[in-house]
Amino acid sequence: MIDLAFFEKDTVEAAMELIGCRLVRTFGEHRIEAVITETEAYKGGEDPASHAHRGTTERNKLMFGRAGVLYVYFSYGMHHCMNIVTEEEGVPGAVLIRGAKPVEGLEFIRRNRPGIADKQLMNGPGKLTKALAIDLFLNGYDLLQTGKRKLVLLEKETPLPFEATPRIGISKGTELPWRFVVKGTFA
DNA sequence: CTTATGATGTACT
DNA sequence: GTACATCATAAGG
Numbered sequence: 001m002i003d004l005a006f007f008e009k010d011t012v013e014a015a016m017e018l019i020g021c022r023l024v025r026t027f028g029e030h031r032i033e034a035v036i037t038e039t040e041a042y043k044g045g046e047d048p049a050s051h052a053h054r055g056t057t058e059r060n061k062l063m064f065g066r067a068g069v070l071y072v073y074f075s076y077g078m079h080h081c082m083n084i085v086t087e088e089e090g091v092p093g094a095v096l097i098r099g100a101k102p103v104e105g106l107e108f109i110r111r112n113r114p115g116i117a118d119k120q121l122m123n124g125p126g127k128l129t130k131a132l133a134i135d136l137f138l139n140g141y142d143l144l145q146t147g148k149r150k151l152v153l154l155e156k157e158t159p160l161p162f163e164a165t166p167r168i169g170i171s172k173g174t175e176l177p178w179r180f181v182v183k184g185t186f187a
Numbered sequence: 188c189t190t191a192t193g194a195t196g197t198a199c200t
Numbered sequence: 201g202t203a204c205a206t207c208a209t210a211a212g213g
Contacts, residue, residue, distance in 0.1 A: 042205070049205065051198090059197065076206050077195025083205090096205060116208095126206050169205050 002153050004144060007067035011086040011093035012178055015041040016164075018084070018095055019180050020156035022103070025132045027150065030108050032132060034122060037160075038099030040167045041178040042083070044092025049173035052092035062140055063092045070151070072129070072139040079126030080135045084143065084153075098125045098168070098179070 002021075007014055018039050025032040044052035044063065051060040051073070062071040062085055071083040071094050087093035100122045102109050109121050109131045122128040129135065134151070143153050161184065164177040 040205070051205075054199085057198065073205090074196060076204070077197085079206050081205065098205085124207070167205070171204080 002143070002155055004068055006155075007084060007086050007143075008088055009067075009086065011041040011043050011095060014084075014086045014093075015039040015095040015178065016162070016180050018097070019162045019182060020158070020160040022154040022156070023097075023100060023132065024152040024154060025105075025134070025150065026152075027133070030105065032105035032108050033103045034100035034109075034128075034132070035103055035160075036097060036100050037182040038097075038123075039180050040096040040098055041180075042094050042096060043087075047173055047176070049167060049170040049176075050092070052094075060092075063094045064090060066142075068142060068144040070138050070141040070143065072134060072136055072141075074136060075126070080129040081125045082129050082132075082134050082138075096125060097128060099123050099181070100128055100131075102131075 018036050021036050023034050042050040044050055047053060052063045056064055059073055062069055065085060066089050067086050069085045071085055072080055075081050082097050083094035085094050102121060112131050112133055113121050122131045141151060160182050162180050162182045165179045166174050166177055167179045
């Protein structure tokens with residue numbers, strides 16, 4: 001079961017364990033479910049590519065907070081990116097969810113991404129947030145909260161084979177193999 | 188198939 | 201002012 005201990009650990013470990021977990025987004029009667037196929041780990045201090053590298057700012061302060069909370073930010077003036085905070089409180093870290101594969105609610109995903117081919121619905125961080133209708137109003141959302149929830153993370157049923165590669169879209173810290181992506185044709 | 192480019196909020200120099 | 205954890209489209213081979 002997903003609990004605080006699942007997130008309150010080393011960010012790289014958490015990023016690997018998130019591969020194969022399912023995201024469930026609900027709005028009213030609607031339900032979208034997707035399997036996470038691609039993640040990246042971002043720490044703080046020692047990680048030059050991390051938003052938290054140079055200490056807290058108004059935008060990144062959630063990365064220093066409690067694990068299991070969403071950190072959503074607006075990037076390049078037009079995309080949202082979704083992260084899940086990791087590590088103990090006070091230690092910066094978050095896992096960027098870079099890609100997923102739809103398993104349920106395809107019609108609602110298509111509605112969020114009109115005119116896009118099925119294979120490209122959620123194969124990138126900005127695309128994934130648009131497909132799941134995730135934006136800044138979910139910034140700070142607690143995945144561990146009880147009661148009626150708009151977004152739920154489910155533990156994987158079966159582990160998926162994945163590989164570690166350098167992270168994408170960054171110019172510093174490229175030597176760290178902290179991107180994890182499902183192998184083969186699954187994604 | 189590949190590369191180039193525009194859109195543009197936030198953090199930083 | 202510049203850089204950036206991007207994406208969709210246009211242009212070239």
